[in-house]
Amino acid sequence: MKQAVLEARNIWKSYGPVPILEDVSIEAHAGRVLVLLGDNGAGKSTLIKILSGVTAPSAGALLMDGQPVSFQTPRDARQRGIATVFQDLAVCNLLSITRNVVLGREPMKRFGPFRWMDMKKAEEQTRQAFAVLGVNVGSDMGRPAAALSGGQRQSLAIARAMLFGSTCLILDEPTSALAVRQAHGVLDQIKAAAAAGQAVIFITHNFHHALLVGDEVVVLGNGKVMAHFNTGETSLEELTRLVSMLH
Numbered sequence: 416m417k418q419a420v421l422e423a424r425n426i427w428k429s430y431g432p433v434p435i436l437e438d439v440s441i442e443a444h445a446g447r448v449l450v451l452l453g454d455n456g457a458g459k460s461t462l463i464k465i466l467s468g469v470t471a472p473s474a475g476a477l478l479m480d481g482q483p484v485s486f487q488t489p490r491d492a493r494q495r496g497i498a499t500v501f502q503d504l505a506v507c508n509l510l511s512i513t514r515n516v517v518l519g520r521e522p523m524k525r526f527g528p529f530r531w532m533d534m535k536k537a538e539e540q541t542r543q544a545f546a547v548l549g550v551n552v553g554s555d556m557g558r559p560a561a562a563l564s565g566g567q568r569q570s571l572a573i574a575r576a577m578l579f580g581s582t583c584l585i586l587d588e589p590t591s592a593l594a595v596r597q598a599h600g601v602l603d604q605i606k607a608a609a610a611a612g613q614a615v616i617f618i619t620h621n622f623h624h625a626l627l628v629g630d631e632v633v634v635l636g637n638g639k640v641m642a643h644f645n646t647g648e649t650s651l652e653e654l655t656r657l658v659s660m661l662h
């Protein structure tokens with residue numbers, strides 16, 4: 416297999432004396448979906464906080480395209496092309512859909528000393544970002560984000576995360592709060608992001624979702640990698656049996 420876009424190698428993390436992650440290694444590859452599956456408290460969020468530059472590992476290495484990297488802040492990780500959508504989504508209800516998508520990276524126009532937002536360009540970027548994901552949010556992207564459904568808000572956060580040159584997309588339980596139809600919409604977007612070349616890391620509790628979109632699955636339990644397999648190698652029944660045996 417080709418070089419991983421993002422690799423966590425032998426990661427340890429402790430808060431105080433108790434290890435939260437113990438010798439965890441994962442690899443995310445371009446065009447593939449890696450699912451991180453695990454119960455509450457398994458260490459999934461801690462691992463993605465390390466991958467996103469929110470917190471530093473106690474030991475172990477992060478590599479991008481085979482080169483060691485270290486992130487002091489989430490901005491460092493973003494600049495390296497790691498786009499993370501956390502569960503809170505950080506969508507601003509009062510801002511328009513377009514403004515939300517380009518938030519913090521608004522295209523600007525200049526005239527002499529004056530600068531203002533290039534709305535036409537922002538709308539074009541927003542439209543393209545949604546198009547990559549195959550999402551239709553309607554034609555009026557000037558309406559406030561408050562008008563969006565839960566699934567559409569998730570799509571907005573994914574579109575924003577991917578907008579500027581990301582190579583690795585990390586999604587923290589993007590389907591957990593959604594109704595079935597909306598969840599399937601987001602699963603389709605995950606597949607579309609991988610098809611567009613992203614290395615996707617998808618965190619979920621849901622075995623069914625894991626098998627629907629995952630190319631491979633890593634099962635975390637008590638801070639350790641308990642199992643790692645390609646999805647073609649297992650069924651929903653086997654996966655359920657495997658995970659229940661880990662408790």
Ligand SMILES: Nc1ncnc2c1ncn2[C@@H]1O[C@H](COP(=O)(O)OP(=O)(O)OP(=O)(O)O)[C@@H](O)[C@H]1O
Pocket residue numbers: 430435453454455456457458459460461462
């Ligand atoms: N800042 C912290 N200080 C101390 N302990 C922490 C901290 N963050 C997480 N933990 C502990 O680490 C363990 C793993 O937590 P983590 O949030 O990574 O699990 P998770 O798999 O994401 O669970 P969930 O699905 O509930 O979000 C838990 O026992 C949690 O209490």
